[in-house]
Amino acid sequence: MAPCRARALLAYQLPLLRAAALKKGSRGQWAAKSFAHSARLASGRRQSVGGFTVNQDRLMNDLHRTCKWGTGKRWGSLDTETGMSRLSLSDSDKKARDWFVETTMALGCSVTIDEMGNVFAIRPGRNVGPPTCVGSHLDTQPSGGRYDGILGVLAGVEMLRILNERDARTHFPVGVVNWTNEEGARFPISMVSSGVWAGEVPVETAHGLREVRGGTVTMRSELERIGYLGSVPASHTSMPMAAHFELHIEQGPILENHKQKIGIVTGVQAYRWYTVQLTGRDAHTGTTPFDARADAMLAACRMIACSHDLAAKHSALASTGILTLTPGSVNTIPGQVKFSLDIRATSDATLETLEAELKAEFSRLASKDVTKGLDVSVTWQTDTISPAVDFHPSCIETVRASALSVTGDTSLFREMVSGAGHDSVYTSRHCPTSMIFVPCRNGVSHNPEEFAKAEDCATGADVLMQSVLRFDHLRSEEEV
Amino acid sequence: MAPCRARALLAYQLPLLRAAALKKGSRGQWAAKSFAHSARLASGRRQSVGGFTVNQDRLMNDLHRTCKWGTGKRWGSLDTETGMSRLSLSDSDKKARDWFVETTMALGCSVTIDEMGNVFAIRPGRNVGPPTCVGSHLDTQPSGGRYDGILGVLAGVEMLRILNERDARTHFPVGVVNWTNEEGARFPISMVSSGVWAGEVPVETAHGLREVRGGTVTMRSELERIGYLGSVPASHTSMPMAAHFELHIEQGPILENHKQKIGIVTGVQAYRWYTVQLTGRDAHTGTTPFDARADAMLAACRMIACSHDLAAKHSALASTGILTLTPGSVNTIPGQVKFSLDIRATSDATLETLEAELKAEFSRLASKDVTKGLDVSVTWQTDTISPAVDFHPSCIETVRASALSVTGDTSLFREMVSGAGHDSVYTSRHCPTSMIFVPCRNGVSHNPEEFAKAEDCATGADVLMQSVLRFDHLRSEEEV
Structure with missing residues (x-):
């Protein structure tokens, strides 16, 4: 942990200073610009920096298409107006995983599945080294929604598509991770598989977890059954990451109440x-x-x-x-x-x-x-x-800079502390980590009616992609 | 209802006066006698009046033998130290019912099964007429004991055995009834089948009751499955009774706390x-x-x-x-x-x-x-x-006279109100009814550790049999 964090800190001394200078030195200019961006945001168009913005329609199509596996309770008349019930390692989770593996391999990634079923899809960079990752999870609560976890993974896939379309070569590999059983809804330890990766949960404990409410199957038996019991150790030493960024719906009412688009998550309660x-x-x-x-x-x-x-x-x-x-x-x-x-x-x-x-x-x-x-x-x-988590100051600043470049308006984002646990809690123990929140309607989550606007999802995905690219760029500066 | 009650009242005006006279006129004599009886009770021997006392060992053997169907949680080391889990119309309930039908038929009874699976075993009398019945139920709570309901039916069977051994001819038929789903534990209306008999619960409602906790079977489908869907209407007009007496454990701590043996139940809360x-x-x-x-x-x-x-x-x-x-x-x-x-x-x-x-x-x-x-x-x-129920004054007095003759000591019984519902609640709407309570350890019931002493069970069974015989005798006096 120490070497990883030390290196990252070195890498971010410079951009931290830059961000501060920008805010102080060009306030008037930014304020003028931000109004224009704010207007564009309201009309569903987002600010492109460096020409890299996600394809909102494709992102949302992918998201809703994969929600046919584990569709939950209907709450509205549209096709997409249902919740999700995709318990970890269920048959529907297997189908979503298969799609993720096939899609990322088709996009040129190498895919590694570890002994907890965590899936790492890595896109090579110009140089060899640990990937800068985005990660979240495809499993849901028994009566969950379409955005919690899913958006974070799907935004990663959209990032890969954009990089391929632009034929972009990053300095170092970038990756997308699907963590297993984040919800803890089926096997009763949440974020258990990033916990094993972090060395905080023994793999035997995780494998032995029994299904809640009287089931007899274990995580290991279900991993085996659906073909996701990999042979690679679930460990930050076997699968090191240079950084971990996670896009997620807020799951609370704060951004919506403040009419803001991005939460820069500084830690977790x-x-x-x-x-x-x-x-x-x-x-x-x-x-x-x-x-x-x-x-x-x-x-x-x-x-x-x-x-x-x-x-x-x-x-x-x-x-x-x-x-x-x-x-x-x-x-x-x-x-x-x-x-x-x-x-x-x-x-x-x-x-x-x-x-x-x-x-x-x-x-x-x-x-x-x-x-x-x-x-x-x-x-x-x-x-x-x-325990309470403080995310990495450099990652927080990277996200802040990205949020500013995407929204162009400091009033459209805020710092916040996550009320929920996320896999980023565990990744933060072994690599620089932070998170990006987008608003969800009425702050409702873990509920079929959980909903985030397509344009808000895309704004979040843009901030995520920008954060990864900025981080990659800064790593290259450090290497030079 | 009116004619039935009117006739019974006529029948009991005489014994009511007699009982009052006895209590008043021979107090000293009874007091002296009761001491001797009290000593006999303590040593496990009971007072025989008219030479009719139940066989305690046989009664308890029958009871425990039939508890092999639906045996529940073990709480002690003896064979009989388990609870019961014999849900109504389950496979184990079917076995207990089959035993009841076969045993009472072998004892010379005619057996009628109605459309609610209520089983009426009737032993003919010298004259034709509705039977004087004892009744209770063979079903139990999911974690129930060996006495609740079961004792009442088994004491009825023991009564039939004694009458046969003594070659006794009652004036009118006497019967033993097993009521279906008294507990309401599997199908969520308690005493539902005596309720149908009484015309208080529509048979369609009862038949349509679904198993609690998500089951899909109904009372009707389960009655059919185990072969107890009779063709006779479940009705007090199709199967009238002259009276209904029910022996039951108290299920509360009052008798035990007062070191008493018999509760004369005057009503139900x-x-x-x-x-x-x-x-x-x-x-x-x-x-x-x-x-x-x-x-x-x-x-x-x-x-x-x-x-x-x-x-x-x-x-x-x-x-x-x-x-x-x-x-x-x-x-x-x-x-x-x-x-x-x-x-x-x-x-x-x-x-x-x-x-x-x-x-x-x-x-x-x-x-x-x-x-x-x-x-x-x-x-x-x-x-x-x-609703609150007041039992029939004549039946109450019959039980009181029987309790006095069996225990010989007014300090060994008391009047009380039942805290629990029983099938006697519904029978009381259409025929004279009352109940007899015996103490159970710590007042515990609906629990595997529910326990009543063998001698207390036998004392209760004696009072039950005496009550039936007294009632039968008084009917004959009325007829004359």
């Missing part, structure tokens, strides 16, 4: 996932007075409500997305309840405090002092700890 | 079952601030906690035994939550008030005033309304 298990006693709902109950369901409800209140107190977030109970009969008080708890905050310290308070409070809520009946036992299992 | 459905919006847990959420799970938790608090305020009960959510992913806020709500109180008026308060309060909890985000929509579906 910390989050932790737990499974909380409660054990009370099955009993008849009609014959068991409150004072003779160990009602695991009631205790769980009090805990979930409490997690919300404590999180709010700390300006953090808390959510429960899964809850199962047994035995599951109208007139039997559940003796067993298990629920997921997802907490998030901008700083690790806040999350630490919140966790401690939740543990103390849940114990109190499970005790007979509160139940006024019998004790309920409570156990915690920590499933994921994702 | 009112209860209502609802399905509450919440619709919010699926959204990403990390990127959706609290003020942009419509979190159906959080709203459900607040409602369930609130239902407990409001019920406690009214000395009523509230419980949630089923909760399902979608989409069900750690990092997606659930947009849909559905949960069952079971409320109970001794009076219909209390339940009426509680329901109104719950509806008002749930609406408030779903509104953005409380969510501090978006509105969550809430809909109520009423699945069952079971």
Whole structure:
């Protein structure tokens, strides 16, 4: 990690200074120009710098065409107005992967599949060296949308198409990565495969992950079944990258509320996932007075409500997305309840405090002092700890410069912190990384109605491509 | 209903007066006698009146033998220390039913199976007329025990064995009934088949009930599959009964806490079952601030906690035994939550008030005033309304007289109201009915560890048999 970051820092001292000079020295000129660009943006046309802009129609056609694999719930009358349900390593995920491999190979890439099914499509450069990559994921939530993850990969494919059309030779290789099971929706560790690549999740743990909600298959068995269990180790040493840029929908309401087009993502908030298990006693709902109950369901409800209140107190977030109970009969008080708890905050310290308070409070809520009946036992299992991440200052500046050149208007972009985890969290541990956000309607994501305007997707893809090209150029300057 | 009850009242005016006289006139004598009986009870021996007592070992052997069909979770090391999981109309329920039919036919009964799969085993009497019946059910909760329902049917079979051994001719027919799907655990209306018999549930509704938790089979398709879709209408006119007595474990802690052996059940508390459905919006847990959420799970938790608090305020009960959510992913806020709500109180008026308060309060909890985000929509579906029931005074007195003759000690029994619904609720609408409770350990029921002592089961079976014989005798007096 250290050598990689050191080299990148050297490469970016110069452009950082340039960007600062530009902002200070030519304010009036930029302001005038930006108005024109802003007008063009509104009409769906984007600023081309160096003659490289993506083909919006082709990008969106590719995106929607690949969404025929794993189409989800319909919410509108147009062909494209459905959600997605493309769980990782499912049959539909295999089809999307096959398309990705075939398409990038046809575009002249060499494709490497590692032991986690991560797919690296690399387009050679003039010089040999680790690729400057864009990456995201093709898997979705069970009731997800068409943009989360998918846009990031498809924008990478569009970048490859443009480079080929222009017959462009980059100084170094550039690549597009599809990371496996980013969502953690089917196999319950999110970003698990970039986590293995980063050396943060043991490959055995990842391979052994069982499908959520009672399935018996594992990640390894499913990788094998669909033909994506590669032989290359999933590792930043086997597959090093010079940088990782990720384009993503914001999944929140901030850009839309500010009528902005690009989020320059400076980092990712910390989050932790737990499974909380409660054990009370099955009993008849009609014959068991409150004072003779160990009602695991009631205790769980009090805990979930409490997690919300404590999180709010700390300006953090808390959510429960899964809850199962047994035995599951109208007139039997559940003796067993298990629920997921997802907490998030901008700083690790806040999350630490919140966790401690939740543990103390849940114990109190499970005790007979509160139940006024019998004790309920409570156990915690920590499933994921994702510390707060600061992205690489050089990458952030590269994205900022690209956002400025594409939108031409500083009021159309802003710095922000990602609320969600992304594969960029793990790549940032071993190579300079940052992300680019585009607005999505009402900030809705993980929902079939997730939607981003075609022109916003294309603007984001332009900023992504520009960032890669700028980074590549700066690497060449460093080499010289 | 009117003629039936009128006739029964006539029949019982005499014994009611007799019982009162006994209690008043021979108090000292009974008190002395009861001490001796109490000592016998403690040593496992029971008082025989008229030479008719059940065979405790045979009763318990039958009970445990039939529990090999649908054996549930193990909780102890003995063969009999498991729970039961015999869902209605399952393969194991079919086996238990087959045993019941074969055994009662071998004991000389005629067996009738109606269109709800209710099985009536009738032993002829000296005279023709509707049978005096004992009834309960052979189905169990998914994680239930060996006594709930099963004891009531098996005590009926033991009664038939004793009558045969003694070559006893009752004045009128006596019968044993196995009611279908009493638990409502597989098909979500409890006591549905006695409900059809009583004309309170349309047979089409009952036949069309779908298996809970996503199954596709219906009651009718399962009745057909296991060969218990009879051709006789399920109706109190097709299969009238002179009376219905039901022996059952208490399923609560009262008898045990008072060291008593028999509960004379004078009625059943009112209860209502609802399905509450919440619709919010699926959204990403990390990127959706609290003020942009419509979190159906959080709203459900607040409602369930609130239902407990409001019920406690009214000395009523509230419980949630089923909760399902979608989409069900750690990092997606659930947009849909559905949960069952079971409320109970001794009076219909209390339940009426509680329901109104719950509806008002749930609406408030779903509104953005409380969510501090978006509105969550809430809909109520009423699945069952079971009004408070008063059992028939003559049957209650018959049970009281039998309890006194069997235990010989007024301190060993008490009047009580059933907290749970039973098939006797519906039979009471069309024939004199009451119930007999025996203690169960820690009041635990709907739980694999549900347990009743063999001697307590036999004491209850004795009171049941005595009640039937007394009732039969009084019918003959009425006829004369």
